[in-house]
Amino acid sequence: MERKTYYISLTEGSISQNRTASSWDYQIQATDEEITQLREIFDQNYSSDWQGFWRAHIPFLQYHFDRENDAYDNGLQQVFKMIYELGDEETKAHIREQGLMDDIVE
Template sequence: MEKKTYYVNIGSQEISQIPYGANTEYTIEATDEEVFLLREKFNEIHEDDFGTYIRAHIPYVQYHDDRDNDKYDNDLQEALQMIYKLANQETKQAMEESNIGQEKNNETI
């Protein structure tokens, strides 16, 4: 399957083939299937984010004891790892310099 260049912004959960505005945070080379999987991960993050919003309105649930926040953090780390694996050389180097997305001792940073 042919790989195409995509521009990804984590904050807006945007994946585009056209660079514009702030969507060039990360540049990846991916097949349609890989982009679909990344989009699915972004959808999970969006759902997790809603769960953390609901939790924020329940005062007796502590942040450090909250499964919704843990799920959000885990899915965000998985998305960054996916981006790192698909990143072009320049993006991969920038991520390495920032310690983002690589696996370290079976843990994603």
């Protein structure tokens, strides 16, 4: 399958082929199938984020003890793993320098 260049914004959860359409954090090369998979992870994280918002209104359970937060945290790890694997050298270097994937990236 043909790989295309995409620009990823983590804060917006956006994936674009247009470099100037909006701000972006990472540049990757991906197939249509890989982009679909990344979009699904973004969508799951968005849903988990809203669930966390509503649970935050019940203050008796701290974040690190709330098992529901694992879904969001794991989703974020999956996003970073995909971005690292599909990213250009600048993207990979940034992720390594920030220590975002220390347990996965050699």
